[in-house]
Structures are given as structure tokens and as C-alpha cells.
Amino acid sequence: MLLRIILSENDIRKITIDNLPETIDDFCSILKIKLGLEGDLVIQYKDPEFDNELCNLSSMSELPLDRATLKVHTKSSESYHTDSTLDTASLSSSLEDSPSHTQTRQLPQPFDIPTFAFDVELKLKQGNEAFHRDGTLLDISKDMKSDILDKLAEAIYTHNPYPSREEYDDVAQALIKKHPCLKEPGSVCGWYCWKFSLKFKMGNFRQKLRVAGSSELRVNARASGSSKRLKRARKSEVNFLPDFPEGKAQDDLDTGRLAMVSEMKKRKVDWKQVGEMMSDTFALRRKEIVEDEPLVAQVKDRWPALFSERQIEAEFARLTSVDLKGCLFAGLDQHLTRFLELYRAKSGIEGLTRLLRSLDDNSSNHHKRTVLLLGLPHFLKEKSSGFFKTVEATDGEDTFTKGMKVGVVMVKDGGDIVDTVVVLEEAVILSDLKDIPRAMALLMGLLYSLNIDYPKELRYTFEVIQKVLMNIGGGQCSPLVHGLRNRLLRKTI
Template identity: 35%
Template sequence: MAAQNFLLHVHVSTDLVRKMTLSSRPESVDDLKIMIKEKFKLDFDFSLSYEDPDFDGQLCSLVDIEELPQKAVVKAIRIESDDSSVASDDTIILPHAMTPERAERWNEFILSEGNATYVRTGKTLKFSRGCKAYPSDREVSVVAEALVTKHPCLKEPGSQTGWYGWKNSLKFKIGNYRTKLKVNFLPNYPRGEDTTSLEQLRLQIVDEVKMSDKNLVHITKLMQTTFALRRKEVVNDDLPVAEILERWPALKIICAEFHRITNMNLKNCFYAVLDRHSPHLHNLFRKKAALTGKVSEVLGQLFRIYDLQVRGLHFLMPEKDTASDDPDIDDIPLRLLSVGANSRDVTFFCPEKIAVVVEGNIVINVPIMAHACVMLFALIYALHLSYPKELSNTFDFIQKVLMGLEDGKLRPRVLSLKNDLLAME
């Protein structure tokens, strides 16, 4: 039986990969090292690792030559001989580049190889488990340790490890960067479209909205196609709300826009969670009212109104009252205005209509307080606005507790309310 050749793809540095063919399996790992040294004229000591096909290409140290696949990707990892190195056994030191140019990271190398393959064959890149968008705590520790090892001047005095602060800094930096990418979501233009073509579709939307017999299906389709252009204008151009609504009149179909941004059904999610928490919110509101001496017969009427719990959030997390008898909406950034109600009467919670005001513009009128509240929340998302300072706790509760969006650190009052609700379930 004819001897089978061994085909190796040898990474001799971060930016240099060589091909090597062996007529037979080497006698030992040391023999393979000698062959690699002689063929590629390497003048440093190294260990060998290979991509194990049984574990989706994860790196595995080559200790037994019998483990070497017939066709393998092998990496020569330089062994540091500097006695002053403080690297631990857990730290993987990538081999030094053999060229003066800045060494590429392995991920960048994988991407460049994947792009080359895509150009040649059209095949997309298959990521191994080693390529993670969410690194573990240990992986961040390894990076922080390697940073201080390579640059000793960054070592933290008084720290047991010398890099613990850098580890936390990297975690926060990754988290902040990911949050910005989520909030400032800018999708690519649809294939075959550019700014000019999407602008023409935007003008079609304006014309469609002006028609008395509107084709809502066609408008929705055009809004979906022009989503990338709209997000670019909202996030990057920072246009006034009045101008955005003038350019995109169909943006008032706010639930559809919210779904495009978050992939969530706004009303279904909001009301489902609100219904689940309603009994607990009622109980908490009664306790809060009793402690502050505000219990009265009128509470019995208020609790029968469906959207009381949304209004009650403002009392559970006390914030500055922004109500006024005769508000001037010209300079109002964000507000819900009750129309046809007396604020001292119980009908305040059941007005004729609620006006949603954004930057002095009445965007939409709705009949129910809870619906107006969720519409304002969706408009803040769609128009890339900040929460009003005096109502930041209320909207933070809606966003992170009711809607489950961007589940991160909660404000103290919001966290307290969330814990109270969970304790009552």
C-alpha cells in the first residue's frame, strides 16, 4: 500500500503562513519541529498546536505525533526565553511577526483568509467556537494580563495581579461599545439601493400619505425599504423632530417602526407584562398612599381604571411634577397632555383624549393614558431622543422591566420597585 502524504498549513508567525508536504508521518513531535525549523529557517524555539477537526477547529497542543491529522493546520507558538517575563501558564503569547509591520491579530487574519475564499469560491466564513462576540471573564483576564506583560509600565501598583483594573476597564469598554452599536443601530442599505434611489422612495411615501384612500400595505413596504436611510437621518443628522415628521409622515405608524428597531411587538409585549404586574402595582400603590396619608375614597374609583398602574409608576418612584393648568407646548420637549379633564377631579385619569407632544409638536392623539404612555416611549426610541430628566425613572422602568430592553444596571428606585414586584409574585 502506497504511503500517504501529509499536507500541513503551517502558521510560522501572525502574518506568515506556509504550506508543507510530508511523504510520511514523522517519528515524533520533535522530529516535526526540526523539519519545520529547517524548511522555514526559524531561529527560535516553539511549541506546536493544531486545529482539531473533532472539536470544530479548536486549538489543541500537539503532544503525540499520532494525533496529527493527515491534512492539518499547524501553528508554531514561540516559547519566550526572557527570564523577566511575568506571563503565567494561562497566557498564550502569540509568535512575533517576522516583518517590521504591525502584527495582525488572529481574528483579522481569519477574516482576511475568509474574504479571499469568498472572492474565489463564494463560500461564506464558518466561525469556530474560538471566535466569540461575548468573551468570558477568564478570556478578558487573559487579555488584561497579556497587556501588562507586554507593557510593564501599565502595571497597577498595589494590585495583587497588576492588571485587575485593566480587566474591569476592558469589560466596561466592550459593554459601552456594544450598547452604542445597539442604540445607534444603522443598518446597511438594501442590495441594489443607494441614497438617491431611497430618496425617491421617500417621496413616494409622502405622496401616498397625502392620498385620501391610502394604500397602507404599500406604505408599510416602502417604510421597510427606506428604514436604513431613515435611521441614518435620525441618528447621524440630528434633525429636529418637526422636520423628521415632515420628511417621514408615515412615521406616525409608530408600532411598526418600533418593531423594525427592536424586533418586538410593542403593544402585545407592553400590555401582557403590565397585566401580569397590575395586581402587584395596585397593592404597592395602596401601601405607598397609606404611608403618605393620601388614602381616600377616590382611590376606589381610580383602581377601576385600566391604565392606573402606568400613571401610578410616577408615585411609586417620586419625581418632579411637571403638570400645569395651562401648559405652553412650544418649548416642551416631551409630554403627555390630558385634554378635557380637570386635574383635581377623578376624571383626570379618564380624559377625552391624550396628546403626545414631542418638541412642541402634537404627534398623535390617543384616548387611553396607558396607550399614550407606550406611544411616547416608542417615539423616544424611533426618534433617538433622551428620556425627560424628571421622568427618567418611569421610562427606565418601562424600558428595562416591562419591555425587557437593554437589560443592564437599574437605577436605585427602579431596582427597588422591581424587587418589590418580584417579591409579590
């Protein structure tokens, strides 16, 4: 089916979907992948029964047979409601005020080439006309090329300060597609030199912003050209390392931190006040965590509120503009049926067989979520024994946490699970959690908040949780995860 997608007044795209899914949710998933969108979508279609006025799409049967015009936009993150609403009330304004705030760490697909200076646009128009007439290529001056590269660098930076090799390819190809007169003579593809010029320009552009005071770029100044790893957003954080609020110095924010620590020591904590303090000191906290890379115990000592459930959710929202639990649980429910079908097709794997048998005794939606998460490492052929553990209530904490950098532990008493705990750096960080889905959601929140890498032995498991189930940064996946997502969207295995 041919679809004309209106994302904004200046962003209208044409895509083709061979086989339309049966449900709106599956349709949304396909659109997110093809358009590079994140979050919940609202889809409207031009209804011929009302003179092609827009109406919300409530059933796939409402779409015309061959082609349709749709308007698609994402719901605001403010529409989420959780028990941490008070803590995140001031989040949206603080994100908008931050110079480093962007809506995504991915470049849109296809990349929207910006409008250049008036004289450049005039030359490009004439050049494109000549190219379409007789194939003549435009002879561009040094100043004109510099103007084009400057504009492209600015447009790229608004999405990702550190684009990947594939993203540079996409931008160069989009430039040549829109302005074919800029093709390189003698080049097979016509855009290779543009790609390398653009990478060089982005380096210069980052240097200018680093000198101007950008926190995220300044922290990498010493790492550039050395063996040190760049401190960049790796999990599609949209507010990775913000600058201090205007008019605030480090001492001012540290005063707020000390007030928060004092409040947390009280017998009855004012969580609304703590939430405001945590929001106000977000920039200082990220500076410490990203630049100094402290141990979890040190962070807990300086920022005790960060390890409360409501502040884990609030911090995750500050970093990603996404509701932590709502995002994961919605993704689990969306893909639950298909995942279990895929698991049954691989039931020869011992771990999956045992988990699927447990559904005979408990087929509740909650238990299915648990089976999906526990079965994911088995399905992806990754080693989970050091991550998911089951221990007895009589076992000492030092015994089951030894050597455990990141993990979730289920505590049994008489055959029943009586507790679920989250472990980081050989210490129990969260306990008294009800179940595996909740524990995994909070663990994801902690890994983001503390800037901790995913366990290497569960690389694909966590990539699926982030990019498929939570749909954060899903536009760029490893081949294995991309293939899995395609299988999830098919009607049959």
C-alpha cells in the same frame, strides 16, 4: 432549587433559585434576569413520568423538589399579531439581512467564551491540565494572545459594539474561569490586564469595521476623541443604524421616500403600500435621524407616515424586534398587583394617595394600568408635573404645550377625560388617543423612532417602563431600578 438550563446545544447553564415563585409568569421573570433573556419564554422540563422526555411547563407544581433540567427558548417576534401586521410583514427578513442586526445589546450572562484556533485550543488544554495539577501558569506568545483577543472581540461585537466597563469585567472573568492557566501572575484577581487588552482590541476591531463601511461605527468616527456624544444605541435597539440594502444607493431610497410622501397625500391611503415603502427606506430614515438629529417638525415633513399609529408600532418593531403595545400591556398586567401593593405601602405620598382612592370608583384592569403609570413618578420621587398634565378642553394648544419638550396631556370637559394627546417639542404630535396606557406606548415608540432621550427629570420612570415593564435591556439596570425589580419579584413587600 438547583436548575440545569439548556438554552442551546452549546449553551447549557447551572443556576440556583432560593425560593421558587408561585406562578409561571414570575418564574419567567426570574429566568430572564438570571439568564439575560428578553421576550416571551417557553419553558420545558424533563418529566420523569415519561422517561425524562421534555414537556411544556404549565404549573410550578410540576417541577421536582430539589433539582430539575429545563429547556428554555424565546418565542419568535413573528408570533405577535397587531393591527400593523401588514406593515411589519417584511420586517424579519430585513433585520436578518442587516449586518448590524443582533438579538440584544447586552452580553449574555455568563459570557460564553468562543472556541479559538485549533493550535490555541490545544495549548490551552495542556495549560489547564498543568494548572490543575500544580498551579503552573501558561506562558503565552504574542500571536496566541492576539488570536484570543481577536476571537473575543468578534464575540462581543455580535452583542454590543460598545460594551460597558462591567461587561469587559464579565468577559475577562469568564475567560479566566474557563482557562485558569491564563491568569496573570501577581494580580489579585488574575484578569485585570486581560480586561484592558480587550478594551484596546475592541477599539481596533471597531476601527476595522468602520473602514469596511459599518454605518453605526462610521457615524462615530468624527466624534471619537472629541467632546461630541457618540451616536450609539442607548435604549437596547437591536437595529440602530443599518447599512443601506445591497444594491441600493441613497438616491434610490429617497425616491421611495418621495413616493411614500405622495401616497400619504391621497384621500384614501394605501397603508399596505406605505408599510412596504417605510420598510424599504428604513436605513435612509435612520441615517437622517441619527446623524443629522433633525427637529421633530422636520422629520414629520419628510416622513409623514412615521407619525401614524401603525407605523410607530412598525418602526418600533424594526428597531427592537418587539411588539410595542403587546410588550407594554403584558408587562403592566404582569406587575400590576405587586405595584399596587407597593403603592399602598407608600400611600403617605400625596400623589399616590389620590390615585389609589380613584380605584374605589373604578377598579377595572384598564384603570389599574393607568394608576400604575401615573403613580410611577410619585413612587420613584421624580417630578412629573411638567410631563403629565391635565387641561380643560377650552384651553388653547399653545398654552398647555409651551415649554413642554416631552409629555402626555389629558384633556377634560366637565370633569371627564375626553382626549389624551402626546406632545413633543411644544407641539401636539398625536391626539384622539383613548387612554394613558395607549398614549405611553405610542410615546415610547416615538422616542425610539426619533432617537429622543428620556426626560432627565423622569430618568428612573422611563427606565422602569423600558427595562422592567417592557423588559427591553433589562439585564443592565441602575441600582434603584434593580432593587425595585427585586421587590416586585418577592412574594411580600
